[in-house]
Amino acid sequence: MDKFVRLEGLVAPLDRANVDTDAIIPKQFLKSIKRSGFGPNLFDEWRYMDIGQPGEDCTKRPRNPDFLLNQSRYQGAQILLTRKNFGCGSSREHAPWALLDFGFKAILAESYADIFFNNCFKNGILPIVLTAEEIDVLFAQALAAPGYTLIIDLEKQVVVRPDGKSLSFAVDAFRKECLINGWDDIGLTLRHAEKIHAFEEQRRAEQPWLFA
Amino acid sequence: MLQNLYDKLWQSHVVHEEADGTALIYVDRHLVHEVTSPQAFEGLKLSGRKPWRASSIVATADHNTPTNFWERGIEDPVSRLQVETLDANIREVGALAYFPFKDLRQGVIHVIGPENGVTLPGMTVVCGDSHTSTHGAFGCMALGIGTSEVEHVLATQCLLQKKSKTMLCRVEGKLGKGVTAKDVALAIIGRIGTAGGTGYAIEFGGSTVRALSMEARMTLCNMAIEAGARMGFIAVDDSTIDYLKGRPFAPEAEQWDAAVAYWRTLHSDEGATFDCVFDMRAEDIQPQVTWGTSPEMVVAIGDKVPDPASEKDQARREGMERALHYMGLEANTPITAIAIDKVFIGSCTNSRIEDLRAAAKVVAGRKVSSAVKLALVVPGSGLVKRQAEYEGLDKIFRAAGFEWREAGCSMCLAMNADRLEAGERCASTSNRNFEGRQGAGGRTHLVSPEMAAAAAIAGHFSDVRDLL
Numbered sequence: 001m002d003k004f005v006r007l008e009g010l011v012a013p014l015d016r017a018n019v020d021t022d023a024i025i026p027k028q029f030l031k032s033i034k035r036s037g038f039g040p041n042l043f044d045e046w047r048y049m050d051i052g053q054p055g056e057d058c059t060k061r062p063r064n065p066d067f068l069l070n071q072s073r074y075q076g077a078q079i080l081l082t083r084k085n086f087g088c089g090s091s092r093e094h095a096p097w098a099l100l101d102f103g104f105k106a107i108l109a110e111s112y113a114d115i116f117f118n119n120c121f122k123n124g125i126l127p128i129v130l131t132a133e134e135i136d137v138l139f140a141q142a143l144a145a146p147g148y149t150l151i152i153d154l155e156k157q158v159v160v161r162p163d164g165k166s167l168s169f170a171v172d173a174f175r176k177e178c179l180i181n182g183w184d185d186i187g188l189t190l191r192h193a194e195k196i197h198a199f200e201e202q203r204r205a206e207q208p209w210l211f212a
Numbered sequence: 213m214l215q216n217l218y219d220k221l222w223q224s225h226v227v228h229e230e231a232d233g234t235a236l237i238y239v240d241r242h243l244v245h246e247v248t249s250p251q252a253f254e255g256l257k258l259s260g261r262k263p264w265r266a267s268s269i270v271a272t273a274d275h276n277t278p279t280n281f282w283e284r285g286i287e288d289p290v291s292r293l294q295v296e297t298l299d300a301n302i303r304e305v306g307a308l309a310y311f312p313f314k315d316l317r318q319g320v321i322h323v324i325g326p327e328n329g330v331t332l333p334g335m336t337v338v339c340g341d342s343h344t345s346t347h348g349a350f351g352c353m354a355l356g357i358g359t360s361e362v363e364h365v366l367a368t369q370c371l372l373q374k375k376s377k378t379m380l381c382r383v384e385g386k387l388g389k390g391v392t393a394k395d396v397a398l399a400i401i402g403r404i405g406t407a408g409g410t411g412y413a414i415e416f417g418g419s420t421v422r423a424l425s426m427e428a429r430m431t432l433c434n435m436a437i438e439a440g441a442r443m444g445f446i447a448v449d450d451s452t453i454d455y456l457k458g459r460p461f462a463p464e465a466e467q468w469d470a471a472v473a474y475w476r477t478l479h480s481d482e483g484a485t486f487d488c489v490f491d492m493r494a495e496d497i498q499p500q501v502t503w504g505t506s507p508e509m510v511v512a513i514g515d516k517v518p519d520p521a522s523e524k525d526q527a528r529r530e531g532m533e534r535a536l537h538y539m540g541l542e543a544n545t546p547i548t549a550i551a552i553d554k555v556f557i558g559s560c561t562n563s564r565i566e567d568l569r570a571a572a573k574v575v576a577g578r579k580v581s582s583a584v585k586l587a588l589v590v591p592g593s594g595l596v597k598r599q600a601e602y603e604g605l606d607k608i609f610r611a612a613g614f615e616w617r618e619a620g621c622s623m624c625l626a627m628n629a630d631r632l633e634a635g636e637r638c639a640s641t642s643n644r645n646f647e648g649r650q651g652a653g654g655r656t657h658l659v660s661p662e663m664a665a666a667a668a669i670a671g672h673f674s675d676v677r678d679l680l
């Protein structure tokens with residue numbers, strides 16, 4: 001997993017609430033057995049005028065000019081700004097994979113669906129929760145100023161606006177440490193292998209039917 | 213100290229806890245299917261790791277297996293690759309049980325777990341699928357997880373979790389004729405909203421819930437995730453224990469007695485507290501029909517499509533307008549005036565034998581309306597299918613004009629050939645009515661099996677109580 005310490009990136013404002021994972025990556029793309037290559041199909045139904053199929057060359061497909069990711073001012077965006085309950089719906093991890101593959105490294109929203117929120121951290125994406133008022137201001141600023149960038153400093157837990165104002169955000173200490181060090185969860189967990197073994201043996205003794 | 217059921221389940225699984233409350237939770241049962249597992253097995257192999265306890269795994273192929281023409285195999289090459297990849301992974305790694313494509317016991321993962329007794333009270337059950345909450349009907353901590361977590365569980369037998377807040381959803385009273393667990397679930401979601409349960413583990417309780425059969429409880433817990441909850445569960449009682457007795461993987465002899473003694477402790481202590489309590493009266497619940505693109509957009513069969521003009525909150529109003537536009541509906545249309553193109557009876561929400569019996573009862577001696585292009589019954593598992601055929605339900609459905617299919621997820625998510633075409637409207641017993649869920653441009657209305665059957669007969673939504 002890549003380390004996440006500090007990011008200065010272009011902001012793409014997606015002004016919708018309750019964006020579900022079906023919208024982030026439609027189900028036909030779940031058939032892949034790989035975990036990379038989903039970027040061209042991110043927001044597929046909104047981004048293209050036709051219905052995409054897995055394995056299709058997306059450069060030849062008709063694009064929806066009104067969708068923000070097709071507009072030149074948002075090319076290269078690394079920060080997705082959106083509204084509440086982002087990532088609701090199916091638990092598919094293809095959603096964060098697609099966001100990451102496209103180039104998004106951080107998301108700013110009022111709230112997220114639980115599973116999606118967890119999946120982001122596991123893939124090195126930082127989902128930041130801000131208040132509705134803060135999000136409103138960011139939308140207004142991002143829409144008004146082409147090339148609008150933000151600085152995200154995970155160490156200090158702040159988002160810094162171009163006007164210098166910084167917005168602080170909360171993040172679990174443990175998740176923060178993992179992101180900053182690029183640690184993967186499995187390696188961290190296996191540090192406790194002995195404890196897991198001991199727990200398992202006790203359980204096997206007490207509830208043997210669980211180990212049939 | 214008084215504990216609620218979630219406290220008990222949580223406490224009995226904590227292996228290790230970080231200072232900030234992030235805990236390692238031991239996983240008893242790992243359910244695996246073809247869509248969310250290949251990348252996990254790949255990751256495990258790439259990092260040179262071995263599965264911690266392969267005998268915790270129970271696997272099946274369900275999401276994109278075809279439901280007809282099985283003799284032709286899986287024609288879609290991408291689907292076939294996923295299913296074959298699962299075959300290969302299980303062959304290599306091993307499992308307690310594997311029910312591959314075409315096996316008699318193959319079926320939707322959340323149907324086959326309980327059916328085979330691999331879901332037991334007091335367990336942690338995980339699966340790379342959000343509707344894992346279904347298994348909570350057995351008094352377990354059942355969690356949907358992402359593919360990275362699938363890999364984490366494979367490698368460590370643990371899950372990293374923080375304790376959730378708890379909500380008690382209490383339903384009291386007697387359900388009216390034609391009102392089902394599906395209607396209870398939709399009515400709750402209609403009230404608390406799809407984010408109402410976010411951050412919570414929901415315990416369903418009250419006299420209405422206690423009176424539900426195990427299959428109906430599974431329907432209710434299945435939908436907990438649509439209320440935004442991390443999980444939903446119900447205390448163990450006689451129904452739970454009676455259901456499990458004699459299931460293939462349930463304990464036997466002295467182990468059964470020891471297990472039952474423990475399972476009897478799996479309920480919230482009298483007087484235990486919750487972070488939040490939500491109350492509902494069974495008498496207030498009518499058969500439900502969703503009208504929009506989120507399960508919370510739901511009304512009773514006698515109601516009308518709501519009017520966005522009467523919604524004061526701007527964001528909600530816009531959401532309603534967008535939903536109505538997508539669904540091709542006008543505000544204030546009576547629900548019973550909405551004509552349908554297709555009917556789908558199936559999915560991990562409503563594809564068990566009781567669901568099929570209830571739908572068949574409505575269908576018996578009647579015909580599917582000529583206005584309906586396709587009416588599908590997809591049993592939840594091979595065993596459900598066999599049982600239904602033994603009872604002659606297949607004949608009832610076929611005589612009425614339904615198609616009778618092989619088990620699988622089918623039109624719940626349209627990863628196989630069963631899907632809606634753009635603009636088609638479906639009465640569906642599944643759990644999600646998001647845009648495109650049952651096929652790009654398709655319009656889904658969530659209902660109970662009885663209500664789906666009634667809609668099939670009428671060609672539009674109608675009150676099943678008039679047919680009972």
Ligand code: SF4
Binds near residue numbers: 321341561620621
């Ligand atoms: S039936 Fe539908 S909701 Fe259930 S596991 Fe299959 S795809 Fe998921």
